[in-house]
Amino acid sequence: MSDATSAFSHQRPVNIAFGILIILLYVFLMAPLVMIVGASFTGGLLIDFPPQGLSLKWYFEFFERQDLVDGLLMSLRIGAITAVVTMTVAMMAALAGQAISGRLSGWFQLGMTLPLLVPELLTAVGLLFFLYKIELGKTVVGLQMGHILMSFPYAYVSIAAAMRQVPASLEEASASLGATGWQTFRLVILPLVMPGLAMGGIFAFINSFDLYTISLLLKPLGGNTLPLALFDFLTYEFKPTAAAAATLSILLSILGVAIVQKLVGLQRAF
Amino acid sequence: MRLPKPRLLLAVPAIALIFVFMILPITNMAEMSFRTTGTSEPFGEDYTLAHYSRIFGDAYYWGVLVRSLLTAATVTVLCLLVSYPIAWHMSKAKGMKAVFLYACIASPLMTGVLVRNFGWMIVAALNGPLNETLMALGIIERPLRLLFTQGLVILALVHVFVPFMVLPINNALRNISPTLIEASTSMGASRRDVFRDIILPLSFPGIYPGVILVYVLAVAAFVTPALLGGQMVSYMPTLIIGELTGTFQWPFGSALAIVLSLSTVIVVAIFTALTAKLMERSKA
Numbered sequence: 001m002s003d004a005t006s007a008f009s010h011q012r013p014v015n016i017a018f019g020i021l022i023i024l025l026y027v028f029l030m031a032p033l034v035m036i037v038g039a040s041f042t043g044g045l046l047i048d049f050p051p052q053g054l055s056l057k058w059y060f061e062f063f064e065r066q067d068l069v070d071g072l073l074m075s076l077r078i079g080a081i082t083a084v085v086t087m088t089v090a091m092m093a094a095l096a097g098q099a100i101s102g103r104l105s106g107w108f109q110l111g112m113t114l115p116l117l118v119p120e121l122l123t124a125v126g127l128l129f130f131l132y133k134i135e136l137g138k139t140v141v142g143l144q145m146g147h148i149l150m151s152f153p154y155a156y157v158s159i160a161a162a163m164r165q166v167p168a169s170l171e172e173a174s175a176s177l178g179a180t181g182w183q184t185f186r187l188v189i190l191p192l193v194m195p196g197l198a199m200g201g202i203f204a205f206i207n208s209f210d211l212y213t214i215s216l217l218l219k220p221l222g223g224n225t226l227p228l229a230l231f232d233f234l235t236y237e238f239k240p241t242a243a244a245a246a247t248l249s250i251l252l253s254i255l256g257v258a259i260v261q262k263l264v265g266l267q268r269a270f
Numbered sequence: 271m272r273l274p275k276p277r278l279l280l281a282v283p284a285i286a287l288i289f290v291f292m293i294l295p296i297t298n299m300a301e302m303s304f305r306t307t308g309t310s311e312p313f314g315e316d317y318t319l320a321h322y323s324r325i326f327g328d329a330y331y332w333g334v335l336v337r338s339l340l341t342a343a344t345v346t347v348l349c350l351l352v353s354y355p356i357a358w359h360m361s362k363a364k365g366m367k368a369v370f371l372y373a374c375i376a377s378p379l380m381t382g383v384l385v386r387n388f389g390w391m392i393v394a395a396l397n398g399p400l401n402e403t404l405m406a407l408g409i410i411e412r413p414l415r416l417l418f419t420q421g422l423v424i425l426a427l428v429h430v431f432v433p434f435m436v437l438p439i440n441n442a443l444r445n446i447s448p449t450l451i452e453a454s455t456s457m458g459a460s461r462r463d464v465f466r467d468i469i470l471p472l473s474f475p476g477i478y479p480g481v482i483l484v485y486v487l488a489v490a491a492f493v494t495p496a497l498l499g500g501q502m503v504s505y506m507p508t509l510i511i512g513e514l515t516g517t518f519q520w521p522f523g524s525a526l527a528i529v530l531s532l533s534t535v536i537v538v539a540i541f542t543a544l545t546a547k548l549m550e551r552s553k554a
Contacts, residue, residue, distance in 0.1 A: 021355055025352055029374060029378060031393055032387075032388075032393060033378065033381065033389055035389050036389045039392055047391075047395070049392055049393075089283045089287060092280040095277060095280045096284075098277075100278070112288070115288065115292055117483070117486075118292070118296070119489070119490030120490070120492075121511075122299070122531060123292055125514060125527050129295060129298055130291070130298055152284070152287060181277075209382070210380075210381070211382075212384050213492045216492075216511070216515070217515065227384045230385075231497065234391070235497075238391075243392075249381065249382060249385050253380035253381045254377055256380050257376045257377050260376070261373065266372035266373060267368060267369070270437050
């Protein structure tokens with residue numbers, strides 16, 4: 001028995017108590033998500049758990065609400081652009097990061113993850129003023145830039161981790177056989193880092209899809225992302241339609257988790 | 271072989287992105303906090319210290335600042351207490367069980383804060399599952415009003431930040447070699463001794479970044495207090511956003527943001543100094 005806890009397995013009651021504690025903690029972790037999914041299928045008129053009868057009517061209701069559907073479409077569009085741009089910029093940065101050695105490399109990593117480490121509120125406030133100054137205030141372009149900035153670290157961390165797995169000798173071999181830098185990248189490096197690159201894109205997309213504070217401060221005139229529209233909806237008309245919208249968002253994240261597991265394995269990703 | 275230098279140029283777009291759209295704007299915000307109040311524009315042309323003297327001279331702002339710092343500290347401590355057992359349990363799991371547990375941590379992490387807070391609105395509703403469970407267990411007689419209370423804000427924030435704490439602690443625990451623990455038990459160390467003298471000190475490399483990250487993010491959390499806190503209790507982030515979007519007092523809002531950031535840095539610095547001492551004592 002190599003399991004470290006096995007040495008104490010004679011302490012039965014303690015283990016049972018610990019088991020119950022763990023179950024309660026996971027209930028705490030999962031309860032809000034389960035409640036939302038449950039409440040979205042209610043046949044009744046109120047947000048309630050357990051749901052009153054089963055129906056899909058709140059999903060139909062959701063797709064008939066123009067404000068929520070517009071929000072969904074805007075979030076999907078901004079998320080898709082964010083994913084493409086951050087994947088490109090992060091891939092380039094990760095290639096450069098490989099060429100930096102020693103102490104400077106640590107600082108580079110830190111700098112690249114800065115938008116993740118500094119509270120979103122500060123970045124959002126700073127950007128609000130800055131975009132106003134360069135006359136991009138209250139525009140979709142400004143909001144898009146904010147999303148790209150906030151999601152960049154997620155893409156970078158995944159791609160840089162994949163790059164570290166590529167042995168330097170492969171690149172050297174490719175170069176000594178006469179491949180150009182671009183050929184080496186496209187034929188040797190890119191296929192190897194592809195799972196990490198795709199994972200980076202997924203993380204960036206989902207992060208963008210979920211952003212709230214920065215979208216609130218930078219939101220363009222007449223445009224709402226799904227979280228913004230959902231917040232307004234929750235404040236003014238607390239109906240199960242919100243649970244349907246939130247369930248779609250939860251499904252998206254579960255899909256993301258499943259793809260990441262398939263691509264690189266959750267254990268390596270987190 | 272030294273890699274060719276032009277490769278470093280590939281970092282230019284990323285550095286430009288972070289410098290132009292983050293570092294520059296935040297520096298800009300510091301400058302904004304010294305501007306006078308504008309009449310036609312959100313800020314004036316001249317410079318003043320008036321916003322800072324207004325904040326420090328008013329007990330109301332002191333109160334909100336202290337409440338924000340203390341709430342974040344409570345959230346961090348509770349988060350650590352919830353996360354440590356989860357991380358411990360996770361670090362022992364293998365195979366499909368480990369995948370399942372990682373998915374349980376990753377799915378909330380990848381679901382938006384707003385959605386997760388909304389989940390708590392359902393849980394804590396007057397005739398919601400939490401009240402009904404408590405009544406069924408005979409702990410309370412009539413439903414408690416839980417929505418729009420400070421307690422619920424704290425609970426929801428703990429829920430938001432648990433994954434940020436679990437993941438680094440789990441990584442630290444996974445790096446502890448089982449032979450180390452086996453060796454000390456075989457030499458007669460009790461379960462408590464092993465935990466106190468080996469596991470806890472060795473999990474510190476995970477606890478430390480987790481605690482700091484959660485504290486820094488919790489102090490500046492906006493969505494949760496805005497959605498679940500109601501109108502009665504103010505926190506710094508809600509005040510700041512109110513000044514910026516409601517009344518368009520950009521300089522004053524910036525001064526509030528700067529005060530909040532600097533106080534957070536001071537708290538983190540004190541925490542670092544204290545834990546550094548603690549670490550040295552445990553080594554001795």
